[in-house]
Ligand SMILES: O=P(O)(O)OC[C@H]1O[C@H](OP(=O)(O)OP(=O)(O)O)[C@H](O)[C@@H]1O
């Protein structure tokens with residue numbers, strides 16, 4: 001049903017599962033002896049976060065923040081808005097931010113600076129990295145997949161709040177944007 005709107009699949013469900021296991025194993029090693037706070041950024045990160053946390057074999061805590069830099073469609077507004085903040089102190093904590101994608105970098109730069117300002121030690125994990133989209137300098141510590149400069153949907157990523165529930169990452173057919 002939804003598949004009819006997809007031009008091409010960029011990353012399959014199986015590839016995401018395999019990569020999540022690899023990153024989870026790496027985080028398990030790198031954070032051994034610590035209890036990091038896994039911080040999911042709503043809403044897009046949820047499917048990837050769910051894959052990833054199952055592969056981390058140390059104690060973690062989980063929390064969520066919601067910010068928004070997109071007002072629907074495929075264009076960024078250039079400004080990041082806080083929608084839902086943490087209500088616990090993070091001073092001195094190891095925080096692992098989990099994101100679905102870094103594109104312009106605006107969202108993560110804002111979040112990283114905010115949390116560091118509050119005294120946290122911030123590590124960034126992203127499922128996708130669209131390097132050509134960058135407007136500000138920010139790098140992930142762990143990346144699932146680099147992707148080309150195309151608008152993608154699926155596995156959490158939306159177009160106008162739709163397609164988040166696709167079990168893979170893909171590119172929409174042009175006619176979908178034309179309505
Ligand atoms: O690097 P950037 O250009 O800032 O883009 C990345 C951010 O944009 C999307 O979120 P969005 O604000 O659309 O919210 P959502 O997760 O609810 O879709 C995505 O989930 C990232 O959080």
Ligand code: HPA
Pocket residue numbers: 070101103104150151152153157158159
């Ligand atoms: O390519 C994208 N797709 C969906 N949401 C996004 N937010 C930033 N880049 C993207």
